[in-house]
Amino acid sequence: MKFLARIKEDIKTAFREDPAARSTVEILLCYPGLHAIWGHRISNWLWSKEFKTEARLISHAVRFFTGIEIHPGAVIGRRFFIDHGMGVVIGETTEIGEDVLIYQGVVLGGVSQEKTKRHPTIGNRVVIGAGAILLGPIKINKGARIGAGSVVIKDVPEDATVVGVPGRINFPVVHKKISGVNLDHNKLPDPVIQVLHSLEQRIEELEKEIK
Secondary structure (H helix, E strand, C coil), X not given: CHHHHHHHHHHHHHHHHCCCCCCHHHHHHHCHHHHHHHHHHHHHHHHHCCCHHHHHHHHHHHHHHHCCEXXXXXXXXXXXXXXXXXXXXXXXXXXXXXXXXECCCCEEXXXXXXXXXXXXXXXXXXXXXXXXXXXXXXXXXXXXXXXXXXXXXXXXXXXXEEECCCCEEECCCCCCECCCCECCCCCCCCHHHHHHHHHHHHHHHHHHHHC
16 A cells, blocks of 8 residues: 555656646656656665665666666655656665656766765755766755756755856755746856856946946
């Protein structure tokens, strides 16, 4: 029953996060992000029971069919949603909270060969935009938004936005909440551009004073 309840919750999450979702049947058959999550729950259970090889085989099969690679050792919370999903990679020691939304091409990778915590920890209600790369045992705190194509190698505070390569941290005044998470990951402010605009405006004011 618990397994079925989680699947129902996953379907509700898909309706909530994806405006293209039209029916339960469509979600069950045509959402590789959910298929990858369901496969991960099985492989993660096997991993916890020390059936390491079997867990990796299931993970490998899921990767083949969905294009999404989630290591069986990764810990993932409830209402996690992968939109589209092709090219997503989630490493072994990754920890993901609840109500997290990620897009295609996201990499949660490691930077060490030591058998320690070497992948990111993602807090609740985090959005990670398409093609973003997060490396190392960093912590992305709750409510943060990672812009598309960003490379993040440092901790991110609560409710901050990160854009650029390497990622630059900014704190927007208002978050646009559409559902359980903050969307519009393609419209995040760039702190460097904001500073340049401020300087440009100040230069114009000084030029007027000089005239």
